[in-house]
Amino acid sequence: MSPKLREEALERRARRLQEVLPEAEALMHACAACGHACGADRKAGARGRCHVESADPRSVRYASATLHFGEEPVLVGRGGSGTVFLSRCNLCCVFCQNHQISQEGLGRDVQAEDLADVFLDMQAQGAENVNLVTPTHYFYPILLALNMACSRGLALPIVYNTNGYDSLTLLTLLDGIVDIYLPDLKYMDEGNALRYSAAPGYSTVAKAALQEMYRQVGSVELEHGAARKGLLIRHLVLPDDISGSYEALLWLKDAGLTEATIGLMSQYSPQYRAREYPELLRRLHPKEYRDFVEYAEKLGFEHVLTQSLASTEHYLPDFRRRDPFRSYA
Numbered sequence: 065m066s067p068k069l070r071e072e073a074l075e076r077r078a079r080r081l082q083e084v085l086p087e088a089e090a091l092m093h094a095c096a097a098c099g100h101a102c103g104a105d106r107k108a109g110a111r112g113r114c115h116v117e118s119a120d121p122r123s124v125r126y127a128s129a130t131l132h133f134g135e136e137p138v139l140v141g142r143g144g145s146g147t148v149f150l151s152r153c154n155l156c157c158v159f160c161q162n163h164q165i166s167q168e169g170l171g172r173d174v175q176a177e178d179l180a181d182v183f184l185d186m187q188a189q190g191a192e193n194v195n196l197v198t199p200t201h202y203f204y205p206i207l208l209a210l211n212m213a214c215s216r217g218l219a220l221p222i223v224y225n226t227n228g229y230d231s232l233t234l235l236t237l238l239d240g241i242v243d244i245y246l247p248d249l250k251y252m253d254e255g256n257a258l259r260y261s262a263a264p265g266y267s268t269v270a271k272a273a274l275q276e277m278y279r280q281v282g283s284v285e286l287e288h289g290a291a292r293k294g295l296l297i298r299h300l301v302l303p304d305d306i307s308g309s310y311e312a313l314l315w316l317k318d319a320g321l322t323e324a325t326i327g328l329m330s331q332y333s334p335q336y337r338a339r340e341y342p343e344l345l346r347r348l349h350p351k352e353y354r355d356f357v358e359y360a361e362k363l364g365f366e367h368v369l370t371q372s373l374a375s376t377e378h379y380l381p382d383f384r385r386r387d388p389f390r391s392y393a
């Protein structure tokens with residue numbers, strides 16, 4: 065992209081942020097940011113299903129902000145992904161590898177102003193992007209922080225790294241602000257989504273979300289090996305096809321998403337409360353994963369990212385450390 069076009073794009077993003085902030089504030093009064101649509105008045109300090117503790121709507125809790133080299137290569141580029149791990153989550157996945165922050169709430173509370181400083185610090189360190197991990201329930205302080213950081217020169221692509229349980233109401237607000245959507249497609253079976261993640265209607269919500277994300281940003285576009293925009297869908301393959309992996313691929317094809325980049329993740333290992341579910345107690349068999357990857361190729365997906373089964377342990381973070389993914393540094 066030429067410098068002039070980039071400048072124009074940044075000006076459009078700045079204008080869009082100004083435009084959506086009042087709508088984002090209104091959404092906080094009866095929150096419907098995610099599939100729960102629980103209606104909590106978060107502006108008045110009420111707590112929703114996502115268990116955000118702070119009654120201050122401008123505050124955000126994060127556990128780590130680091131240059132992360134363990135994300136997909138198109139996100140890492142040369143400088144690393146400027147990853148901000150936000151605490152709490154609107155899902156309760158019984159096998160969550162980030163449970164220290166998502167379920168136990170590890171992290172520190174800061175104001176939107178401080179989060180803006182974090183974004184600018186990532187840029188100063190040479191990050192390829194600002195990668196917001198599990199951002200849905202903090203949409204309001206994040207938009208405030210982006211508005212402040214952009215007015216102070218933030219020019220990095222914004223990555224919205226989500227579990228996919230995002231409402232269309234929220235995604236409409238993010239149109240023109242998010243450059244790269246990085247959603248999960250966790251389940252195709254609504255019963256499994258309820259049983260393992262306490263997410264009613266997950267499949268319906270996520271399918272609509274992915275289509276809207278693709279409409280907004282399209283396929284991944286690279287610049288010097290790093291993504292500037294686009295949709296990258298992650299699918300974590302669970303044992304015994306609990307995640308509905310084959311059905312997910314068929315749906316993606318039917319929905320016209322074969323040009324999107326698909327990350328087929330083999331890294332599942334039984335974490336957190338998985339021991340309470342005998343069917344979740346094992347890792348993937350190599351053949352189970354291989355067969356699935358071959359099926360994706362057979363269906364004509366061209367932008368497929370795969371993982372080595374041997375690498376499972378490398379993906380397990382420890383958020384009590386200063387750098388939770390130390391082995392990548």
Ligand code: SF4
Pocket residue numbers: 095096097098099100101102103104106111112113114115154200201
């Ligand atoms: S983000 Fe939280 S408060 Fe908002 S609808 Fe979802 S669970 Fe409720």
